[in-house]
Amino acid sequence: MTRADVVRALEEEYARLRDENLRRRETRIDEVIAADPAAGPLIHGDAALFQRQARRLLAHPEQAEAIAKDTREQAAANRDALRARLKALGYPEDYLDLTYRCPICRDRGYVGEPVREECACFRQRLARRLYDEAYAGTGAAQTFETYDESVFPDDEKVDGLRTQRQRALAVRDICRDYALSCPASARPGLLLMGGTGLGKTFLLSCIQNALIARGFAPVRVTGYRLFETMRGTHFGEAEKEAEFRRMIGCDILLIDDLGAEPMMQNVTREYLFNLLNERQSQQKNTVLATNLNHTDLLNRYGERVLSRLMDGMNVQAVELKGKDLRLYGRRK
Numbered sequence: 556m557t558r559a560d561v562v563r564a565l566e567e568e569y570a571r572l573r574d575e576n577l578r579r580r581e582t583r584i585d586e587v588i589a590a591d592p593a594a595g596p597l598i599h600g601d602a603a604l605f606q607r608q609a610r611r612l613l614a615h616p617e618q619a620e621a622i623a624k625d626t627r628e629q630a631a632a633n634r635d636a637l638r639a640r641l642k643a644l645g646y647p648e649d650y651l652d653l654t655y656r657c658p659i660c661r662d663r664g665y666v667g668e669p670v671r672e673e674c675a676c677f678r679q680r681l682a683r684r685l686y687d688e689a690y691a692g693t694g695a696a697q698t699f700e701t702y703d704e705s706v707f708p709d710d711e712k713v714d715g716l717r718t719q720r721q722r723a724l725a726v727r728d729i730c731r732d733y734a735l736s737c738p739a740s741a742r743p744g745l746l747l748m749g750g751t752g753l754g755k756t757f758l759l760s761c762i763q764n765a766l767i768a769r770g771f772a773p774v775r776v777t778g779y780r781l782f783e784t785m786r787g788t789h790f791g792e793a794e795k796e797a798e799f800r801r802m803i804g805c806d807i808l809l810i811d812d813l814g815a816e817p818m819m820q821n822v823t824r825e826y827l828f829n830l831l832n833e834r835q836s837q838q839k840n841t842v843l844a845t846n847l848n849h850t851d852l853l854n855r856y857g858e859r860v861l862s863r864l865m866d867g868m869n870v871q872a873v874e875l876k877g878k879d880l881r882l883y884g885r886r887k
């Protein structure tokens with residue numbers, strides 16, 4: 556399941572919850588009417604009231620304000636009468652109010668107008684689901700706990716100082732510190748460089764899972780997916796625009812395999828710069844993994860993007876070195 560799948564499943568769950576709230580209220584209404592048939596008109600009074608308001612508005616549009624005020628007052632009087640009636644019958648006054656699991660979003664999962672945001676209850680559930688999802692898959696989860704440095708050769712030095720294993724461990728520690736201190740990490744950006752088969756994607760998953768375990772809901776994309784989103788945005792596709800906005804605005808963004816995406820005139824460099832610049836100016840956390848080295852990055856994306864990727868004040872850049880594990884062969 557991708558993050559989008561998990562979000563969709565959760566949204567469906569919220570829709571079911573809202574149906575359930577309505578159904579529970581219907582049951583209580585039936586119960587009250589059975590106990591006191593005279594309560595019926597008070598309970599269903601609002602519908603008749605609004606029908607009458609619609610008819611009056613059609614006949615006298617010039618009195619719209621007065622008609623609306625009148626309707627509001629009658630609705631309030633209705634509500635008071637119903638509450639008094641319920642009390643007299645021995646029910647709580649709010650017995651027929653809709654009840655919600657979350658009163659903040661009223662079980663919609665989102666709050667805010669016109670900018671819609673995930674409600675805290677939704678974010679919390681989402682993080683929990685993503686966490687379960689990460690651990691539910693077959694095979695061992697990719698976490699710092701299961702990180703096995705012994706797969707890396709330990710015989711020759713790869714940077715004049717350390718062996719591949721020692722260097723991998725140093726990078727792992729940086730990644731772990733980042734994931735455990737996020738969002739208060741010393742620098743909000745982390746750039747993981749190094750050729751294929753050095754364990755970057757595994758480390759990215761470790762960071763992702765450590766964040767999820769801490770209750771965050773990071774957004775993870777591949778460079779290719781990012782490009783698809785940027786291209787769609789460029790051509791005005793609403794769905795892609797929304798997705799790109801989410802990538803810019805989310806608290807933690809993980810980009811895997813940056814550099815594998817196509818280069819497109821007026822799109823790749825421009826939108827990537829936009830994304831990085833926007834996130835950096837808001838001090839949002841971004842982790843990137845790429846097969847490209849410093850020179851490749853400069854040649855591919857140009858000076859402006861590189862200045863955002865390599866800005867030492869905001870980004871910690873680390874590089875894995877050594878043999879491609881897939882060619883070197885697994886230990887044992």
Ligand SMILES: [Zn+2]
Pocket residue numbers: 657658659660661662663664665674675676677
């Ligand atoms: Zn809520």
